Amino acid sequence: MSGPHDLGGAKDFPGPIDKSQHEVEDWERLTDAITTALDGKGIKTTDQHRRAVESLENYGELGYYERWAAATEKLLVEKGILTKEEIDERAAEIEREWGGE
Amino acid sequence: MSENGHDHPHPGSGTGKTTTPHALRIRAMEGLLVEKGVLTEAEIQDRISYMDSRSPANGAKLVARAWTDEGFKDRLLTDTKSAALELGIDASGPVEFIVVENTPEIRNLIVCTLCSCYPRAILGRPPDWYKSFEYRSRAVKEPRAVMREFGFEPSENVEVRVHDSTADIRYMVLPMRPEGTEGMGEEELEGLVSRDSLVGVAVPKNSANHE
Amino acid sequence: MIFAEGEAVRVRSLEKSGHVRTPSYVRGKTGRISRLLGGFKNPEDLAYGEYDRPEKELYRVAFRQSDLWRNYEGGPDDTLVIDIYEHWLEKA
Numbered sequence: 001m002s003g004p005h006d007l008g009g010a011k012d013f014p015g016p017i018d019k020s021q022h023e024v025e026d027w028e029r030l031t032d033a034i035t036t037a038l039d040g041k042g043i044k045t046t047d048q049h050r051r052a053v054e055s056l057e058n059y060g061e062l063g064y065y066e067r068w069a070a071a072t073e074k075l076l077v078e079k080g081i082l083t084k085e086e087i088d089e090r091a092a093e094i095e096r097e098w099g100g101e
Numbered sequence: 102m103s104e105n106g107h108d109h110p111h112p113g114s115g116t117g118k119t120t121t122p123h124a125l126r127i128r129a130m131e132g133l134l135v136e137k138g139v140l141t142e143a144e145i146q147d148r149i150s151y152m153d154s155r156s157p158a159n160g161a162k163l164v165a166r167a168w169t170d171e172g173f174k175d176r177l178l179t180d181t182k183s184a185a186l187e188l189g190i191d192a193s194g195p196v197e198f199i200v201v202e203n204t205p206e207i208r209n210l211i212v213c214t215l216c217s218c219y220p221r222a223i224l225g226r227p228p229d230w231y232k233s234f235e236y237r238s239r240a241v242k243e244p245r246a247v248m249r250e251f252g253f254e255p256s257e258n259v260e261v262r263v264h265d266s267t268a269d270i271r272y273m274v275l276p277m278r279p280e281g282t283e284g285m286g287e288e289e290l291e292g293l294v295s296r297d298s299l300v301g302v303a304v305p306k307n308s309a310n311h312e
Numbered sequence: 313m314i315f316a317e318g319e320a321v322r323v324r325s326l327e328k329s330g331h332v333r334t335p336s337y338v339r340g341k342t343g344r345i346s347r348l349l350g351g352f353k354n355p356e357d358l359a360y361g362e363y364d365r366p367e368k369e370l371y372r373v374a375f376r377q378s379d380l381w382r383n384y385e386g387g388p389d390d391t392l393v394i395d396i397y398e399h400w401l402e403k404a
Contacts, residue, residue, distance in 0.1 A: 002336040008214030008265065009337040009381065010238040017235045017250055021228055026117030027124035032226065033148035034131060037140050040148070046195075047358035050216055051331035062123075064217065064232045069123040073130060082133050090129035091122075098118045197349075214335050241337065245386045260389040263377075267333045268370055268395035269352055 004059040005050075028065040035072045044075045052078075155225035157296035159190045160273060163200075163223070164299070165290035168278040177275065178202060185223060192222040201264060202275045203304070208255045209274045210248065210301035212240035213266040220271040224299060231300065241265055251302040273299050279307040314369060315401060319345045321373060322404040323396060331359035334400045342404040343375035346393055354397060369398040 007013070038044050052071035056062065062070065076082040119125075134140045163185060167174035177184040181198035185191070192198060198220060201209040213219065214237050219227035230236055240247050244263050248255065255261055264272045276298045282290060297303035315321055325339040326332075333355045351367035377390040384390070 005215055006336050007234055007237040008335045009242040010234075013234040013238045015235055017230050017233055017239070017247065019230050019251070021230075024226060025119055025124070027119045027121075027127055029149050029152065030131060030145070031123075031127045032152055033145045034127065034134065034140065036152075037144050037148045041140070041144075043139065045358045045361075045363075047331060047355040048361065050355070051359035053216065054331060060234075064229075066121075066123040069127045069130075073126060076130065076134075081137070081139060082130065086133060087126055087129045090132055091125040094128050094132075095120055095125055098120055214337075215333060241392060242381050243385060244390070257387045258389075259387065260391060261377075261386060262390070263392040265335065265392065265394040267335065268349075268355070268397070270349065270370075270395055 003054045005054045027069075031065045031069045031072070035068050038072065038076075043081070044072075044079070048075055152221070152226060155221060155223060157224050157294075157299060158291070159185070159188075159223045159225075160220075160296070160299040161291040161294035162188050162190070163273075164275060164294045164305075165287045167275055168290055169287055174275070181273075190223060192220075194222050195269065196222070197270045198223070198273065199270050200273050200275050201262070203277045203301075205259070205277070207260045207262050208248075208301065208304075209272075210240060210244050210261060210263045211266065211272045211274060212237060212263060214238070214241055215267060218266040218271060220273045222271075223273065224296065228296065248302055251297060253303045274301040276301075276305050279305050281307045315345045315348075315371060315398070315403075317345050317348060320404040321345055321371075321401045323373070324400050324402055326400065328356070330356070332356055334396060335394075337380060338373075338375065338394055338396070341375055341380055343373045343379070345371050346374040347372040349395065352397070354399075371396055371398065371401065373401070 035049060039046055049071050052074045053067045056067060056070055059067065073087060077084055131145065135142055163177055166188060167177050173184060177200050181200050182192050203209055217227055217232040219231060236247065241263055244261050245255065266272055276294065279293060282293065293305040293307060295303060295305065298305045320342060322342045323334065323338045323340060349370040349372060352370045354365060354368045357365040372393050373396050374391050374393045377384045377386060377392055378388065380392060
């Protein structure tokens with residue numbers, strides 16, 4: 001059945017198209033790179049990536065590259081390459097190192 | 102538009118220290134994947150450079166050449182990858198390309214309603230509006246209203262033809278050469294071809310002679 | 313089932329769960345084959361790591377916009393073309 005990604009003709013977004021462009025951030029370029037590099041090495045496929053994106057519970061709340069990052073994480077965990085715990089831990093370390101709260 | 106791919110120099114994966122949850126998590130994944138030998142830093146940097154080297158300037162080159170060389174235009178329409186390679190644009194990879202031609206009777210518009218498929222290997226990362234839920238939902242159902250928002254209003258008696266990219270084919274529009282550009286050289290013509298005209302929400306304009 | 317260019321086809325309303333690449337808005341709608349694209353791996357297999365299943369024929373299918381949307385605002389000749397895998401199509 002259709003999911004939140006099946007947007008063709010959907011009535012929920014009737015508004016004008018926002019034509020403003022944000023500067024692509026480094027973490028977005030990194031997300032793009034990691035996702036496509038994993039595809040390029042045959043570790044996952046574009047369709048697995050799409051499947052993972054479509055199944056995100058908060059699909060509609062996330063930005064484009066947030067969906068990519070979440071889908072890549074989901075597939076890496078699903079394939080047993082990384083665990084959620086080690087990603088949690090490393091993300092917390094980086095946050096401390098960068099002085100974020 | 103400037104030379105192929107050199108208008109936006111970026112430094113590597115950079116040092117932007119964004120601390121939103123997903124930004125932190127992708128940094129964490131980067132570190133872990135490299136430590137475990139799943140990916141190397143070089144492979145990641147290669148992918149970043151690859152995408153940074155793609156831009157709408159590539160599309161403009163293809164279009165300007167097609168406008169000035171009928172044989173090239175035929176090749177662009179029938180075998181996009183090898184036509185692109187003739188101009189030094191490497192669009193190789195797992196997806197195929199189809200270039201759709203605007204004519205006096207047809208105006209084409211490209212969308213991907215299910216995700217945001219885009220001819221990235223040629224044009225680079227898609228613009229934000231192309232990925233918006235508004236564009237993805239409306240472009241198929243009310244393409245003329247969408248075009249109007251971009252300042253383009255095709256007449257009632259032309260066919261507006263929407264292409265929804267649902268599979269492993271990526272689409273790009275070959276717009277019509279504007280009138281009054283007969284004396285222009287290829288480089289000058291490239292300057293008329295905007296990214297939006299390669300998606301089909303706009304048409305190239307000769308600044309001296311509006312359509 | 314192999315279809316020919318120009319043939320009238322209907323998009324099936326399959327109740328498939330999981331990853332598919334046939335949007336809802338074309339399901340049950342009738343259009344015409346506008347181009348044969350050749351064989352491609354089925355995304356419904358690839359999405360679950362099934363890389364060795366046979367290819368499916370992929371078609372460009374053209375619809376009149378007025379057949380897709382009630383009260384379509386636009387020219388009577390406006391069309392929409394979309395890529396659909398063979399198992400989603402039937403003769404119309």
